[in-house]
Amino acid sequence: MPTVTIAARKGGVGKTMTALMTSRWLARAGRDCTLVDLDPQRGLWDCATVLGCPDGRLTRRLRLAPDGRIPQPPTARHYTIIDTPPATDGLMPGLQAADYIVVPVIPEAQEMLALGKFLAVLDATRHERPCAKTLGVLPVRYVHHWRAHRECLVEVGRVAADHGIEVLDPVPHSQAVTRYSMAGGLWRSLASRLIALEPASQSAARAA
Numbered sequence: 001m002p003t004v005t006i007a008a009r010k011g012g013v014g015k016t017m018t019a020l021m022t023s024r025w026l027a028r029a030g031r032d033c034t035l036v037d038l039d040p041q042r043g044l045w046d047c048a049t050v051l052g053c054p055d056g057r058l059t060r061r062l063r064l065a066p067d068g069r070i071p072q073p074p075t076a077r078h079y080t081i082i083d084t085p086p087a088t089d090g091l092m093p094g095l096q097a098a099d100y101i102v103v104p105v106i107p108e109a110q111e112m113l114a115l116g117k118f119l120a121v122l123d124a125t126r127h128e129r130p131c132a133k134t135l136g137v138l139p140v141r142y143v144h145h146w147r148a149h150r151e152c153l154v155e156v157g158r159v160a161a162d163h164g165i166e167v168l169d170p171v172p173h174s175q176a177v178t179r180y181s182m183a184g185g186l187w188r189s190l191a192s193r194l195i196a197l198e199p200a201s202q203s204a205a206r207a208a
């Protein structure tokens with residue numbers, strides 16, 4: 001199963017929540033997931049503690065890697081979802097290990113500049129990651145009825161297109177996040193996208 005790295009140049013753009021919630025949806029869809037916290041702030045561990053699982057065992061199918069290490073080699077049965085600290089260089093271990101890279105962005109003007117710089121770094125270091133695909137830019141905390149956000153989403157599309165990258169379904173701004181609630185379906189679309197990318201042979205094996 002793939003290794004998915006959540007990475008961005010900026011802090012506070014939703015990397016940790018994207019890693020946590022996407023893996024929760026994957027686990028709910030029957031996929032085994034290992035979450036790897038590469039951020040020295042250990043935000044994922046804090047989330048696990050808030051969710052009542054300080055040992056990192058969130059469910060039968062979802063656990064945090066206790067040693068904080070990326071499984072090597074990647075396991076065939078598990079998704080590995082990696083949370084990273086803000087990144088200014090394209091050579092960090094979480095990126096090196098990725099099959100897919102997801103880049104969260106908040107729809108604000110200054111974030112567009114940081115997004116462009118980060119995608120340029122990914123382009124410039126692409127040769128270091130021959131097997132990695134940047135799955136897309138993921139707008140997070142999006143408020144559709146705010147005109148400024150709709151305009152920013154258009155700009156996100158332009159910046160992403162400049163780098164040949166798609167824009168994934170935006171994750172709405174929601175107070176459900178503060179309760180780590182899955183009720184609003186936040187981040188489900190990203191998990192569904194990953195499942196849709198699974199090779200047919202793996203889907204057949206799962207159905208058998």
Ligand SMILES: Nc1ncnc2c1ncn2[C@@H]1O[C@H](COP(=O)(O)OP(=O)(O)OP(=O)(O)O)[C@@H](O)[C@H]1O
Nearest residue numbers: 010011012013014015016017086141172173174177
């Ligand atoms: N869809 C959302 N709706 C509302 N709040 C959100 C949403 N996504 C993230 N947040 C909030 O935004 C803040 C930053 O999110 P998060 O910690 O995931 O960002 P980060 O990129 O991992 O930050 P850091 O770089 O500090 O690790 C948190 O308070 C989180 O609860």
Ligand SMILES: [Mg+2]
Nearest residue numbers: 015016039043
């Ligand atoms: Mg974080």
